[in-house]
Amino acid sequence: MAVKGDETRARLVGAARTLVEAKGYHGTGLNEVLALADAPRGSLYHHFPGGKDQLVGAAITAAGREVDDVVADLVAGTPTSKDLVLGLLDALADRMVAADFTKGCPVATVALEVAATNDDLQALCGGVYAGWQRALADALRVDGHGSAEADDLAATVLALVEGALVLARAGRSRVPVEQVGRRIARLLDA
Amino acid sequence: MAVKGDETRARLVGAARTLVEAKGYHGTGLNEVLALADAPRGSLYHHFPGGKDQLVGAAITAAGREVDDVVADLVAGTPTSKDLVLGLLDALADRMVAADFTKGCPVATVALEVAATNDDLQALCGGVYAGWQRALADALRVDGHGSAEADDLAATVLALVEGALVLARAGRSRVPVEQVGRRIARLLDA
DNA sequence: CAGAATATGTAGATCGGTCTAGAGAGGACT
DNA sequence: AGTCCTCTCTAGACCGATCTACATATTCTG
Numbered sequence: 001m002a003v004k005g006d007e008t009r010a011r012l013v014g015a016a017r018t019l020v021e022a023k024g025y026h027g028t029g030l031n032e033v034l035a036l037a038d039a040p041r042g043s044l045y046h047h048f049p050g051g052k053d054q055l056v057g058a059a060i061t062a063a064g065r066e067v068d069d070v071v072a073d074l075v076a077g078t079p080t081s082k083d084l085v086l087g088l089l090d091a092l093a094d095r096m097v098a099a100d101f102t103k104g105c106p107v108a109t110v111a112l113e114v115a116a117t118n119d120d121l122q123a124l125c126g127g128v129y130a131g132w133q134r135a136l137a138d139a140l141r142v143d144g145h146g147s148a149e150a151d152d153l154a155a156t157v158l159a160l161v162e163g164a165l166v167l168a169r170a171g172r173s174r175v176p177v178e179q180v181g182r183r184i185a186r187l188l189d190a
Numbered sequence: 191m192a193v194k195g196d197e198t199r200a201r202l203v204g205a206a207r208t209l210v211e212a213k214g215y216h217g218t219g220l221n222e223v224l225a226l227a228d229a230p231r232g233s234l235y236h237h238f239p240g241g242k243d244q245l246v247g248a249a250i251t252a253a254g255r256e257v258d259d260v261v262a263d264l265v266a267g268t269p270t271s272k273d274l275v276l277g278l279l280d281a282l283a284d285r286m287v288a289a290d291f292t293k294g295c296p297v298a299t300v301a302l303e304v305a306a307t308n309d310d311l312q313a314l315c316g317g318v319y320a321g322w323q324r325a326l327a328d329a330l331r332v333d334g335h336g337s338a339e340a341d342d343l344a345a346t347v348l349a350l351v352e353g354a355l356v357l358a359r360a361g362r363s364r365v366p367v368e369q370v371g372r373r374i375a376r377l378l379d380a
Numbered sequence: 381c382a383g384a385a386t387a388t389g390t391a392g393a394t395c396g397g398t399c400t401a402g403a404g405a406g407g408a409c410t
Numbered sequence: 411a412g413t414c415c416t417c418t419c420t421a422g423a424c425c426g427a428t429c430t431a432c433a434t435a436t437t438c439t440g
Contacts, residue, residue, distance in 0.1 A: 004404085005419055024303040026217035030396060040421045045397075047419090052396065102306040111360040112299040113214040116292040126361040133357075155357065155369035156377075160346070163353030167323075167345065170301040171316040179345035187346075187377045194438075195385055220430065230387045231431095237385085241431065 009047045011037040016059035022102035024109040025056055025121070056110065057124055063106035064128035067092075071132060075139040082188040084136060085157045086181055092165055093177040101172045104165040133158050160184055199237045201227040206249035212292035214299040215246055215311070246300065247314055253296035254318035257282075261322060265329040272378040274326060275347045276371055282355055283367040291362045294355040323348050350374055 015037035019028040030052055034041060048054040074087040096103050111125035137154035145153060160180060167176035205226035209218040220242055224231060238244040264277040286293050301315035327344035335343060350370055357366035 008419080022306050024214055024216055024299075026214055027303050027307075029394070031394075040419095041397090041423095042399090042421050043419065100306065104302065104305070105356075107360075108356055109214075109299070109302040112294065112302065112356065113217055115294070115359040115362065116212050116290065117217075122360070122362065129357055129360050149373075152369040152373040155354075155366050156350070156373040159350055159353030159357055159366065159370045161353065162356045163349030163351065164345075166295075166298055166302065166352045166356065167319055167349055169305040170297075170312070170319050172305065172312065176345050176349065179342040180349045183339075183342040183346040187380075190377075190380045198385075219428075221428080230385090231389095232387055232433095233385065235431075 005043075005047070008037075008039050008043050012039055012044060012047060012055060013058045013062055015039075016055050017063055017106065018102075020056055020059055020110050021063070021104070021106050025113045025118075028056075030055075053118070053121060057121060060107055060110060060121070060124050060128060064131060066106060067128075067132055068135065071135045071139075075135065075142075078142060079139060080143055080188070081140055081145070081153055081157065082185055084139060085160055085184055085188070088157070088161045089164060089177050089181050092161065093168065093174055096165065096168060097174055101169050104169040105162055108162060108166065129158070195233075195237065198227070198229050198233050202229055202234060202237060202245060203248045203252055205229075206245050207253055207296065208292075210246055210249055210300050211253070211294070211296050215303045215308075218246075220245075243308070243311060247311060250297055250300060250311070250314055250318060254321060256296060257318075257322055258325065261325045261329075265325065265332075268332060269329060270333055270378070271330055271335070271343055271347065272375055274329060275350055275374055275378070278347070278351045279354060279367050279371050282351065283358065283364055286355065286358060287364055291359050294359040295352055298352060298356065319348070 012033060015033045016028065018036065019032055030041075030044065033055070034044060044055065045051065048058070050057075070088065070091045074084055074091075077083070079087065092105065107125055107128050110121065111129070114121040114125065116122075133151075133154045136157055137150040140150040140153050141147065164177045164180040167180075168174055202223060205223045206218065208226065209222055220231075220234065223245070224234060234245065235241065238248070240247075260278065260281045264274055264281075267273070269277065282295065297315055297318050300311065301319070304311040304315065306312075323341075323344045326347055327340040330340040330343050331337065354367045354370040357370075358364055
């Protein structure tokens, strides 16, 4: 594939990412993606012959990688569980506020929309979450937690972050993130 | 309003609730609502002259009341924070599993879809969450928590429940709820 | 009887997918 | 160097289906 095609494809994925994160899978029309990406319809089907699902799949995969990178940065500092949850909360909340609440968890809206209705995208979203949880659990084991306990704690960290972002976006306010951050820090210090 | 109209209106709201919870606001078409409710199009616009947004608004309001009732039942037993979070997790997870993952938090999907794009529905969803958080905080104050601490802990309880449901629906598995339940119980016992 | 409620058709807009033509780039060959 | 060929990629028109809202006529109910 040539450089020109790579750029067009990347613009399409980026546009799809932005739109599905703000409005979900069903709320994103391909005409909007094309307009935002400044790409022609023929290119979309050339690069994504599977159509909308394949494009959104690529967007979710890229979104998963973005959070993988955030987690990897946190993990590189051999963090405690408290470091992990507060670091993730801050990173994703900063991003959300900077994007005027059009962003939150880059996967959640699509994941909820397709959970019971689209097997392929559901499996993809489920896999992205499982990967994040696994990375968190690995870091927690390095921090001294036992194997089963690390899994439970990783799920708890991830659930807290996801839930705080839902509340924050629903209320267009960073306050829930701050409340959760304060409280969980105290719980994890005890 | 007559009994007949009340029943039709209720069927429309119930159908909308079911569909938006499974597939979101944009993923739910009015023709589907009409089919599920067994109601004619004229009745929809008669009862909801504001159209789709008004219907979905009524669905979200009803969904909020459903969780209000769950919380009220839990609160009636003068619960600890642990009782609250585990009780909510169980009630909503049982419902999710019984509905084959078409249900989770009855408001979350719509809340995320409209967070940055539909001021009226965003305000409504935000208000529903605020109401739940307030009810939890009030119960935690009865349980002996200080005022500011109760707010933070209520937000944390609600975020945990919301996040656990996101993970569970994304993975079509109750396991995340169980993991979160075990871990938070230990944290709150400490 | 009057207002509530039902019933169904229509309209313009948008949807995702398909199709065909053509442009551009690079390599092989003369 | 020029030509031809092949592959990649762009470009935009078109299609049938679906979308939400509106309109009008009719039926139902208290």
